[in-house]
Amino acid sequence: PCVSTVLVEPARNCVLGLHSDHLSSLPFEVLQHIAGFLDGFSLCQLSCVSRLMRDVCGSLLQSRGMVILQWGKRKYPEGNSSWQIKEKVWRFSTAFCSVNEWKFADILSMADHLKKCSYNIVEKREEAIPLPCMCVTRELTKEGRSLRSVLKPVL
Known part of the structure; x- marks a missing residue:
């Protein structure tokens, strides 16, 4: 040819x-x-x-x-940590068509999902569950009773 x-x-x-x-x-x-x-x-x-x-x-x-945020975990000397923006990176969209507008999707929140979810079984307690700080005897009320003894169950 x-x-x-x-x-x-x-x-x-x-x-x-x-x-x-x-x-x-x-x-x-x-x-x-x-x-x-x-x-x-x-x-x-x-x-x-x-x-x-x-x-x-x-x-x-x-x-x-478009700008994409790169997140990084920051550790503090005290031991706690937080997420912060590490850098801003310019990139092209990998979509095949142009993006005309950005908006939030109309998706229900996790709280709305949990209201209807069959696996979300709410456990009602009859007795109060003390927090670790309430078990210490030096944490007393004005009457001298421990905080644990004055807890009432929430029904």
Whole structure:
């Protein structure tokens, strides 16, 4: 079959280690314009092709990207810990179509689920359950009784 030399050249150059495509030889602004037509998933993939394409896609992050928060656990000298934002990372969406709006899903809360859940068995106690601090004898009421002795069951 008769194959155009334009189509064969990239394959030869790739083997020789030269420029492997004609796309990379285009001006940066033209590459930006072409990349502007791609969806987020394709931009994400294109940014992995070469440094040039990563720079082209990186120039579109401000208008086409989104910020993802990376969370990290912070430990304090006292022993307790908390979660805080470690860094903010710009990424392209991996969705195949554009995201037009962000909103919270209309999903019931966990409390609403537990009201109806057959596995959520509420256990009613007849006797009070003291907290560990209430078992110490030095914690007394004004009348000299222990806190545990004055507890009344909640029905």
